[in-house]
Amino acid sequence: MTEPRDLTLLACQIDVPETPDAAARDSHLRSVVARIRAVAEPGQYDLIVLPELSAIEYSEAAFARLDLLAEPLEGPSFMVFAELAQAVRATVVYGFARRDEAGRHFICQAAVGPDGVLLGFYDKLHLAQFGDSAEAGAFRAGDHLFQFEICGLRIAPLICYDIRFPELTARLAADGVDLVLQCSAYAHDLSFHSWRPFVVTRAMEQGLAWLGLNRAGDGWGGSIWCPGYADAAAPEQVFGPKECFVPLQLPRDFRRGNAERLPFDRDRRGDYAGLPVHRAEVPGGG
Numbered sequence: 001m002t003e004p005r006d007l008t009l010l011a012c013q014i015d016v017p018e019t020p021d022a023a024a025r026d027s028h029l030r031s032v033v034a035r036i037r038a039v040a041e042p043g044q045y046d047l048i049v050l051p052e053l054s055a056i057e058y059s060e061a062a063f064a065r066l067d068l069l070a071e072p073l074e075g076p077s078f079m080v081f082a083e084l085a086q087a088v089r090a091t092v093v094y095g096f097a098r099r100d101e102a103g104r105h106f107i108c109q110a111a112v113g114p115d116g117v118l119l120g121f122y123d124k125l126h127l128a129q130f131g132d133s134a135e136a137g138a139f140r141a142g143d144h145l146f147q148f149e150i151c152g153l154r155i156a157p158l159i160c161y162d163i164r165f166p167e168l169t170a171r172l173a174a175d176g177v178d179l180v181l182q183c184s185a186y187a188h189d190l191s192f193h194s195w196r197p198f199v200v201t202r203a204m205e206q207g208l209a210w211l212g213l214n215r216a217g218d219g220w221g222g223s224i225w226c227p228g229y230a231d232a233a234a235p236e237q238v239f240g241p242k243e244c245f246v247p248l249q250l251p252r253d254f255r256r257g258n259a260e261r262l263p264f265d266r267d268r269r270g271d272y273a274g275l276p277v278h279r280a281e282v283p284g285g286g
Contacts, residue, residue: 007151007179007250009047010040010090012054013216013223015243019056021068022076029055029080036084039245045090046150051183051215051223052124052159053107055096058185058215063138070099073110073121082116089114091150093157095183097139098123104140109157109183111148122146124159125168131189133161145172152252153178160184163198163212166205173206179250182212188219199224200236207258207265209250216243229258 014032019025036048055077056062056069071077077096085092091113098108098121106123113119123142127135147156156177162168163182172180180202186195195212203210203226212224221241225248230236239246251257259265 005151006252007047007153008045009049009211009248009250010036010045011211011213011223011225011239011246011248012036012048012050013214013221013239013242013244013246014050014054015216016054016057019062019069020065025056025069026076026080029077033080033084035243036245037087040088040090042087043089045088045247047155048084048088048090048092049181049183049211049213050092050094051213052095052109052185053097054094054183054215058187060134063134066097066099066105066138070097070105072099073108074118078110078112078118081110082112082118085112085114086116091119091148093181093183095159095185105138106142107135107139107159108142109146109159109181111146111157119148120146122157122159124162126161126165128161131191132187133189145175147172147175147177153250155179155181157181157183160186163195163202166202169202169206169208173208177208178255179209179211182210184212184214184223186212186214186220186222192222196222196224196236196238200226200230203228204230204262205264207255209254211248214239216241227254229261 081092081094093111095109098106108121108123110121111119125142129136154177156172199210199212207228209227214220214223223239226236
């Protein structure tokens with residue numbers, strides 16, 4: 001058995017152009033792969049991550065063209081990223097609009113291993129329908145979780161709005177997940193301001209490493225990396241607005257160091273729901 005080692009990953013905060021048709025989508029995919037190949041040597045990274053719907057633009061116009069832009073699980077996106085995975089000998093996690101055999105559409109993150117074989121996929125559980133998001137009319141909600149392991153670390157993708165539901169993160173932590181890949185298309189709308197505090201909160205309350213990866217560009221960007229702990233001396237890492245390819249490393253024993261600083265797991269109780277409540281009324285309180 002191979003000895004577990006530290007995880008090396010490349011976070012790809014990419015520009016996504018307008019994609020009016022499948023030809024534009026496929027041209028964009030080839031361009032993205034070329035840009036990644038320019039910064040990733042074979043064997044340099046264990047994991048390469050791209051954001052939500054990284055194959056197409058995030059817009060109502062694109063959602064109205066899903067008959068042209070959505071693809072099957074092993075469609076054009078899979079083909080180009082499988083080739084990339086084999087070329088750089090890394091697992092690649094990427095986003096696309098998935099069309100199933102019944103013609104339904106899903107916001108999907110898939111993972112392909114360094115041998116070019118599909119590891120699995122995750123469809124977004126929670127569809128955002130507020131601010132600059134309008135997903136519910138175009139997509140179906142997913143019905144399962146997906147996890148995989150690299151370097152002895154368990155990894156799970158989530159997608160954007162999924163971060164708002166702490167019960168979901170708690171479930172992943174209970175499953176033994178070490179790293180969450182929250183792949184996003186996070187516009188600077190009314191909910192963007194609280195996104196990064198949520199990343200730090202979700203990571204630290206469960207002791208998880210967390211990559212909140214956005215697409216690049218005006219009104220996007222600002223991805224965030226929190227390896228399970230953040231303070232004034234070791235703050236979370238925040239990206240700028242422009243396209244960037246950021247190398248990150250996660251020590252395989254990161255949980256131990258975090259637990260020594262903040263012993264949440266040791267002090268967490270399992271009986272909060274069963275605790276009795278002593279209530280009192282304040283005189284004159286109305």
